[in-house]
Amino acid sequence: MKLGNVLITGCAGDIAISILRILREVAPLSRIFGSDIHDDHPGQLLYDKCLVLPKASDSDYFRKIAEVVETYAVNVIIPTSESEIYEFDALRCSGSEFAFLFSQQYILMANSKSIEIGKDKLKTARYLQSQGLPFPWSVPVSEGSPREIPCILKKACSQGSKHIYQINHLSDVAFFGEKHQDWIWQELLGPNNQEYTCGLFSSKSGEVRQIVLRRKLVGGLTGSAQVIVDTSISDLLVELAKSLQLSGSINVQLRLTERGPVIFEVNPRFSSTVRFRHLLGFCDVVWSLQDKFGYTIDPYTPPEENTRMYKVAEELLLTN
Known part of the structure; x- marks a missing residue:
């Protein structure tokens, strides 16, 4: 497959490295660049070149991305961290001077609706319910106690199976609830x-x-x-x-x-x-x-x- 030059963001992560290995097989002639917020990782052994870029939330992030695209003639951008995916999705719908990245480069990510529903676990559950699909009951901690115990306490927005606790006792509700007002209680599915x-x-x-x-x-x-x-x-x-x-x-x-x-x-x-x-x-x-x-x-x-x-x-x- 002819792709031209490729930039994989979050290049030190397991998803990025897995995608890199796939591209080495299917597009052996492509130069593959990686970017991350630090250089303390083995990327320089794996990518053609590794670059240090600001966090996705940084106001200078897309300016730096645009510089990389111009300097290295990047044709395809594959954001792998969810924070970067969310920023790219917001850019896609904005009038920013860097929105040209979507018209001049191939940015590999899902459609906006899927991203918007998926990035917030409370919104996901409510969306499933609205569509008549099976869903776990989900309650913001800020709105009170869980519907039943045991249950799950989790961040509304997090990546992977992290920041998840099983709540087994009523005493846990008060202890964890006070500390995590912006989290959600969710049904423990078995x-x-x-x-x-x-x-x-x-x-x-x-x-x-x-x-x-x-x-x-x-x-x-x-x-x-x-x-x-x-x-x-x-x-x-x-x-x-x-x-x-x-x-x-x-x-x-x-x-x-x-x-x-x-x-x-x-x-x-x-x-x-x-x-x-x-x-x-x-x-x-x-x-x-x-x-x-x-x-x-x-x-x-x-x-x-x-x-x-x-x-x-x-x-x-x-x-x-």
């Missing part, structure tokens, strides 16, 4: 061994593709996963994609409960399992690029049920 991470892709023409993995978390990230085929989950994912008018790729977290599958998070970005999925044939990074460039999207053959995969660490050494 059982624990029925949690699934789902890749969901839809092209501009509306072709929906999906993959469902039962995962085991290690340190808040997927350590291992197993391919699952379940029509109740698949049907729900298609409904969600159509409701969001999805264009691009997102990641959906759900649990299979007594009342069926219930979505509790919609992550409007590529998943930390993006490399897992690519090896299984769910090539959402490649499909997203093909769709952006106007190419015919490669066919998809879903992987065999019960295929297992494991994530292992890799050591890299950098000497002076």
Whole structure:
């Protein structure tokens, strides 16, 4: 695939490095640049060049991005951190002098509606309810006590399975509630061994593709996963994609409960399992690029049920 030069932001993160490995395979002639807010990471061993940029919230962020685009003739930008995705989405809808990035470069991210609904977990639950889709009850801590205990306490806006506590006792409500007024109480969905991470892709023409993995978390990230085929989950994912008018790729977290599958998070970005999925044939990074460039999207053959995969660490050494 001919992409030209590519910039991957948040380049020290696991999602960025997974995407880099994919691009090295499918676009070997492309120069791939990485950017992050610091240089204390192994990126210089992996990317053609690594750059230090301000945080996405910095007023100078897009000016620096524009300088990188001009200096290195960048044709494709892939933001991987949610904070940068949110800023790029706001830019897309603004009259900023840097909005030209969307007309002159290919920026790989989902459509605005998916991002807007997914970036706030309370908004996600309320949206699911409004669309007649299964949802977990969710209450802002600032509005009072949870509906029942045990339950979950989580940040309304956070990345990955972080900042989550299980509340088992009434005494915990007062203790944690006082400290986290801007968080939410949310229904504890069970059982624990029925949690699934789902890749969901839809092209501009509306072709929906999906993959469902039962995962085991290690340190808040997927350590291992197993391919699952379940029509109740698949049907729900298609409904969600159509409701969001999805264009691009997102990641959906759900649990299979007594009342069926219930979505509790919609992550409007590529998943930390993006490399897992690519090896299984769910090539959402490649499909997203093909769709952006106007190419015919490669066919998809879903992987065999019960295929297992494991994530292992890799050591890299950098000497002076």
